[in-house]
Amino acid sequence: MRDMLIVRILFETGIRASELLNLAISDFNIGKKSILVRVSKTRAGENRTVYVTSDTINLFQDYIIEFHSSQTNIDHVFFNLSGKNKGEQMSYWGLQALIKRLNRKAEVDFTAHMFRHTCATQLNDKGISAVSLKNLLGHAHIQTTLQMYVHPSDETIRKHWEQAISHESKE
Template identity: 30%
Template sequence: MEHFIVDMQTEKSKKYYFIREEVSQEIVLLPSQYLMHKMRAKGSPNTIKRSALVISYYLNYLSENQLTMEDVWNMKYEKQQEHFTDFLIWLKAGMHSKDEYTKKPYNETCNAYLKEVFRLYNFAEQQEGCEQSLKVLSDAQYIVRNSVGIRKILNRRSFHGYLKETGHIGRTIEQDKIVILLKACANCRDQVLLLLLAETGFRIGEILGNRYATDIDYENHLIYVNFREDNENDARAKNAEFRKAKVSDATFEILKFYLEEYKDLIFQQEYLLVNVSGKYAGKPMQDSGVRSLMERLEKKTGIKVTPHMLRHYFANTRRKAGWKLELISQALGHRHIETTMKYLNITEEELMEASDAFYSQHQSLYGVDHLL
């Protein structure tokens, strides 16, 4: 049974997330203060919502075990280690979800949830001026490089008990399947959405936040990402950055056809992608609408597609076309090359072909033929 739930209230177009005690409906102060802190730190609404859900999972886990955060602070090292390790196992088993059909999370996801819990403890320690801190976290330094190679030293508190990460590579989609999906679309708005995701590599929040009057270069066929916090549909560019991408002439023709076809709806507001039918026709499209569209396409074609799969498709097609890793990383808006590497589905066949091509040009690297 859930004892703690996530609540949301909207005020002047801003979403505020809280943690409530389910029976009494009282706001749980400390976690709710933490969520407000994240909002003031310019966290995106989706990020804050995800944090709220993770915190509710942990509070329910504490409740199941008849514990409080204060109890955890007061545990000895071994008990703390056992507590957080058991929490990871609880997550991995899917115990945090009421839906028995929900897919069990990857190890990476479980670890990310625990890191969010540690951030809550860290906030509480600073907020309340605690003299003690979690005993299982040790200070560590990490050296990282960004996409242009600049070296940076990060000081972090590390936990030696995370689940082993498998290096999961996200799924991509093949070009022939995208063609089938495009043909199955009910209207040109849906086609424009799929094409822009496939040809720009932008995140879905970056596409949905696009404004047709200011974020498109109609002469040069460029689509821009502009960071804004006031989008009506809560769309948000992830890293507060500016980027641009060029699309094909054919895609731009479909884009112009869409603008003409639905001009009566589009030109009544600012956003490029709008709902074209139903109760909310003319309103900017939201993430939930994109998910519904892709579920409908899967039912019609049997082909699963997500915005992130199209982002992976962009990365892999550019790699095969000979783009340098740095260019792909910049196009995707990644801060670290390592993130881009996870997008590239390099097969065993490609490695063997590359090896064959290399040795066909360099057969006698070490003068081995003279040793025989």
């Protein structure tokens, strides 16, 4: 359940791994289906709101009920479930180890950061404005978002080309 929640949040929001690990329970707004990213490696990324689906909010609630019992005295959403550091905030290296295990299980090679690129590309393909995408990803400059994080597929490029040609032929 924890691993699924981690993947869903990374995939749907495009937040950085370090931002994920710093999420507190109080950062989740269940009614608005949003998450406040308070801690970021960039000033532009701090105190921004990202959004998740109802399914992810439901999974978050189930996870909190299951793993954040009254015996757990930690506000961080993600913490070590076993080992010598059980109950402590999950570290970056702990997340990397989890991703490595998921790679083996899924027989797919991916990193936590790839979810950021995938999220940016999918939102761009669905027509989100460049400014909104920049703000969701927590970038200071729109060029970073568009040049580094958006990777349009051949289908998207063709669709945009066809739209441009159809406008031209109508004139």
